[in-house]
Amino acid sequence: MGKECLLEVKNLKTTFMTEKGPVTAVNGVSFEIYSGETLGIVGESGCGKSVTSESILRLLNENTTKYEGELIYKGSNLLSLSEDQMRHIRGNEISMIFQDPMTSLNPVYTIGYQIAESFIIHQRLGKEEAYTQAIEMLKLTGIPSPEKRVNEYPHELSGGMRQRVMIAMALACNPNLLIADEPTTALDVTIQAQILDLIQGLKKELNMGVMLITHDLGVVAEVCTRVVVMYLGQIIEEAEVGSLFSEPLHPYTKGLLKSVPRLDGDRSKNMHVIEGMVPSLNNIPRGCRFAPRCSYSTSLCEEKPPELKEIEDGHKVRCWHYETVLQEGRRKGIADAVR
Amino acid sequence: MKAYILQRVLSLIPVLLTVAIVVFFIMHLIPGDPASVMLGADATEDDIERLREELGLNLPMYEQFFNWVFGLLQGDLGMSIYMKEPVLQVFMDHLGPTLSLAILAQGISILIAIPMGIIAAKKRGTSTDQMFMVGSLLGISLPSFLLALLLSLFFAVKLQWFPVAGYKPLDDGLLAHLEYLILPALSLGAIQAALIARMTRASMLEVLSMNYIKTAKSKGVKEKLIIYKHALRNAFIPILTVVGQTFGTLVAGAVITETVFNIPGLGQLIMNSIVQRDYEVLQGTVLLVSAAYVFINLIVDLLYGVVDPRVRLSRK
């Protein structure tokens, strides 16, 4: 299967008008998604992952949100489409799964209806036909006895099942691109494994592009092909999964990787810590946004924001000192290997 | 479900008992009694005393109370002293106008208020929103008697579009029936409308910020459908609650409206029973009105289940 570029995000900037003035939650984010690949977007809570994904479908409140940049999908800019054209894309060509399956399903309608609705809107199917299709979709996601389940309400299902319903709904119209915004955060590990497995399987089967948003690097390592790391509304690093984990270039990525507790880590050591906290969006550092927490930080970092730079093939980083980081990492890697 | 209804009905007992005690003792604490009222201003004390005895009003209060409660337990609400009819009968005679009035008032207020609330929520922060909300605030601030007076002055006396006062039962034709009820219903429904509009707006705003609205949007559902299908139904529970509660206040509000528009409903009945000290009528009526209030709220609770399947099975 050829890798065609599904969506090109160019310099996306999303600004909220708030009481305290405009807040730019996503500031100049650019990346591409290809069909058949899983792009991971990671970052801590509040770094702008959800805003990025919702900006792509223009789901945010139009009255209080301003989008800038370009979202090139099939040659046209999503940001300049009319609401009607956009609606045709939503759920049909690009669809989305949200983090919390409990609150993301409408509690007052049966899951059958909610899945069927996609068919009714986009394929103009009759009610009965749409329900049959809905049952098919449920079957696809591996829910047992879907004929019965279609008539149940969200609250009658467990978390894992609800997330399957969300997936069934999102996949109803064979979208080209699936955006999954933290699809497993609310679930237990064993259920998470089930769901990730399902998404992976379906992706292969339907040759979609998947944009997987998460803050769990473990999940990224298991399912993604490429990763974008975000920090405070910006991309700070982008790479193939392998090279990101083996050779993180940004001190933040590195810190993050180290502070994730590992089943095979050394128990007796203290856990690695990234000191400090993420600054608020109202109070963004002048230079590099990570500078206040960075151990490599110099006066340059505090003065001047670095650009996102492509270092190797497909590996981009936004840091003045990536070389130092790289070298240190390599030395350490050798040391580890020796030990 | 049945068990739930049964439980709710059982919980009526203490509520109604409270009402019974309060209404009985308030009534009997009021100076004056039916005997002196009935015999008029010039009656002598002896006459009054004699009538009092005949009516059983000279018994100790607790005895009267227990007699009454005992009757209640056997389903006997007592007799009207003046009308010489069973209280239930009297109540039913006066129920019609109030019911019509309340339904019409509630209907008008719902018809005006819910769309207003939805539009305000949709256009949050715009001048339409502000206009609607200031309007609804005025609705809350305007005492209903003042509104009743102004409406009657303008539409009935000046323009003569509607009759000033009075009532025609439904048997006289729907049009005649409504003709007499429109103004009272408007004045009675204004506060309700204001409350419902505000609640609708608040509730819609909350629902519109929910994740499932985003989900619907991400599916490509039209905005209109999102509002009317996905949001409104979810926003309905708090609206229903207000509707249920205000239905109770409608009866209270009817006291004033019925006085101004001279409608022979429960409000008038209650007022007259207080004035005339028709103990058992007042006690029975208030008891039934309270029961109706509780009952309406039970229905509202059951409607929750229709609107929201989550409420259907599990209740805390």
Next chain:
Amino acid sequence: GCSSKSDNSNNDTSSASKGGSLKVAYPAQPTSLDPHLTTANATRDPARHIFETLVTLNSKFEVTPMLAESYEVSKDRKKVTFVLRKGVKFHNGKEMKAEDVIASMKKWQEGAVAKANLGNSKWEAKDEYTVILHVETPSIVLLPVLAEVGQFAAIMPKEVIESAGTSGITEYIGTGPFKFVEWKQNQYVHLKKFDDYKASSQPADGLAGKKEALVDDIYFHFVTDNSTRVAGMISGEYDLSVMMPWDAAPQFKNVPSLETIQAPLGIHTLIFNKQNGSLKNVKARQAVNLAIDKKEVLTAAVTDGYFRLDPGYMLKEQGLWYTDTGKEIYEAKDTEKAKQLLKEAGYNGEELRILTSRDYSQHYNSAVAVQQQLKKIGMNVKLDVVDWSTLLDRRNKPDQWEMFFTSWPVSATPLQYPFLDSRAKFAGWTNNPEIDKLLDQIKAQSSQDKAKETFNELQKVIWEDMPVVNIGAYDSISVKAEKVKGYQEFLGPVLWNTTVKE
């Protein structure tokens, strides 16, 4: 436009259009339509169209036969023989006979008014159409009481009386020109023309004489809210409304389709508590009289033009009784002297309560005005505003009030005023042996002239001892639509011989 006291009683009514229905906006709902039971106007006004009495009053307040063809008082004044009119039918079709009269009178006699004046008098049927009343002590009020309009001596069928309970009859069947159809609680009383009514052959005069139902239906709509009645009259919702608020009168002048009718209502009195409190002392009461500006009080109560400053306890119209004795006392107004009298009475700023109710604006307004006036002579006056029924209850308790206002409808004789007789134990508890003696004397007088003379004496004593103060006489206002013709008011609305031109 506004017209005088009563519509010129037309004799051309017969030529006027008949039929139609008359919608009366009535200010209060009766507690019962049984006239034997209560003195209330709300009962009297609808009931007088259903029921009739043996004798009644003509426009000069003279006793005139009604259901009786004639009556005759025996020499010793202990026996009155009534000959009944023949062929008078009750609404149930039965003819009125002596047994009905006797049953009715027995029941009526249990009422307060009758009991006080007739005592244990006995009724006897001489034959089917003759009844005889035997009294123990002769009394000048005997016939006036039988003709009294409040708690009146209505004649009903015997069966109706037999089936009556403690709180009155349940079937409203009389001999009047209108028959009872329906009473919708809190809504209306509906009367219908009684086709078999047998009218008296005498010309119509007051409540007496020929009565003819010229409308098919009468509705007494109970409209308790004054402003609603006003609005209803202006908008044409109702044809007639009695006891209108005086303050609304100017408004009616601007409406061409309405006519205002002014009729004497009665006297306005301030009653003192003579059993308890500071006003036990006659000097204190006299001080109050001196302090009150009666014109101001009446203006506040019933507005300008609807009252007469008059010391008489009987109305000027009642030539049989009227006297203006006590005028000087009535008109005297002297704050200084009042203060002086108060001091003599030993008044020390104790709180005096005026018991009043908003249910009657004239009483309430008077109370408000008097409170201000009494303050000027240093009296510490408080208003106790309660609802009417509470007032009725509280005024019977000597420790609960010092003063209250009340009005007295025009009465056939002064003997009906309960505030004079110590035996009536009426609120205020007048206990003046001299007054009692004079009352008895009036009762025992054999001629009206002598009775009037004694009454003159009585009124003088009243103005001196001041068990109550007469503030003045005042009129009621009724409003009718222009299309209502032949309507007159005599001690209440009279709806026979009245037409509605449609």
Next chain:
Amino acid sequence: MKLYYKRGGEKVLQTLSDERAPILQVKNLRKYFPIYSPLGRVKGHVKAVNNVEFTLNERETLGLVGESGCGKSTTGRTIMRLTEPTEGQAIYKESDLFKLKRKEIEQIRQEIQMVFQDPHSSLDPKQTIGHAIEEPMKIHKIGSKKERMERTLDLLHKVGLREDQYYRYPHEFSGGQRQRIGIARALAVNPKIVICDEPVSALDVSIQSQVINLLQELQDNLNLSYLFIAHDLSVVRHIADNIGVMYLGHMVERAATDELFSHPLHPYTQALLSAVPIPDPKLKKERIILKGDVPSPLNPPSGCIFHTRCPHVMDRCKVLSPALTKKGANHFVACHLYE
């Protein structure tokens, strides 16, 4: 006093936990929540905790893991007597906590404190954090006003907050900081045992390690014993000396940490371990994906509670419930496979 562990440097291996004196022994703990019918009759029971046994030793951390709803919090809350147990014993200092009177238990709470999962709702939003930390001292009437204040400032310092934050309100802090406040509050009255109910689940990775390090440090300095409840195995592995694995109210396996991770015996433990995503794309391990959802505790399966999802299910499992049996030193498992 003997130190067993030194953090951050070379480790002193400890072998037998029996060396340490038990401080809290929980035996045969059951907690059934009655379910009422609308008429107030008991309809059934949620068997939230069913026959749980463990021993917590002095200066040791006992980890309690399991998926959502398996009864971990209920266990902790029952020991605190925040909810009354249905059955069982909890021996602390020779007395049974479950038999103490109301006043006595209020006293004993000075020695057993708790840190909660949700840092947002576990602090009174209307109380400054200084007062929040002082509150337990006030309750137990410890020290004068001045002493309390000084101790509070000291505690703030200890958990890495600035003294001048004494007068700030909870909403002015980030999740990690709030959790530190919660910890400071628990430590204010010098407890012996701290029950930590998922203290880091709500935190971001980079903050999570800060809090865990803090907990470990405090344990060493203050000789605390932790009952550490979590669902994240990799975190528990880091901090716990012994681990109990719970499933549907039952403790299915208990062992020393290293033993459990190297030789998981129970099929559920094995699945749980395999489901934890490893942040290393090179390490593609075989995952055991369990079928279905966790059954409801209202209506637990007969026999072995795990048999509905167990890959090794045998006929026996459906009828016979296995007992917790000893398999090696300090390793207990409840499974028919090992009988």
Next chain:
Amino acid sequence: MEAKTIIQKTDQLYSKNLMKKERQSLLLRRYFSNRLVVTGSVIILILSLISIFAPLITIYTPYDMIVTARLSPPSAEHFFGTDNFGRDLFSRVVYGTRVSMTVGLTVAAITLVIGAVIGLYSAYYRTLDHILMRICDGLMAFPAILLAIALMAALGPNIINVILSLSIVNTPTVARVVRSAAIVVKEQTFIEALRSQGASSWRIIWLHIAPNTMSPLIVQITYVFGVSVIIEASLSFLGAGIPAPAPSLGNILFDGKIVIFNAWWMTVFPGAFIILSVLGLNLFGDGLRDLLDPHTNKVKK
């Protein structure tokens, strides 16, 4: 050591003051940017000033009557005209506002205290809840104005009884609001945390649950204030409220009702004052809710 604590303390003091100022200025900013509250408070302020300084701004007392000058229209002498006793309407309206505000305020204060106690305790103790809430249900099912009318009839009309009966009528709703807020608070982990520290119920209820139910309580109380003003007026309008000759907005309207055709001023002025005071309070309450609830204030347009 001592020096250090002193420095620390001055530091704390300094930062405490600074923070207080910061907070105040933020609150002030939010206050002034909220048009609702500002309008509401301006209205209430004006009305309060009018009622407090009533004797200073009126020429006549509300009782002076010149019966001959009854029902005269507004003029330079009588700004609002005179009433049916020839009393100065301006003075009566001003004093009437005073009465209405007093009634509203006192009822609000009484219901606040009693409602809070009932609400908090029934939220905390389940058995108590069953009893108290049934009683509240009963009182709530009882049509409020009827309860007030009946109570007034029983107790006799005077301002204290008006306040008493309005308090009885309104307490159940306040109790309910407090209770439902308190139940939510009670389920929060910090209450469990307090229990796990050994805190007594008294401490939990009064020091922790109570402060957290404040914002819905305050909103409800402003509502009660408004409702009391209206019910008092309605009672007076039905002739069962503040007894004469004391003026209240309602009984002025009651008198004005009959002369509405020929003396509009007796309806318009007291009516406007009632609407103004209730409107002011509602605006204030609404705005206050927005102020107290950080969520509704986030997005500005």
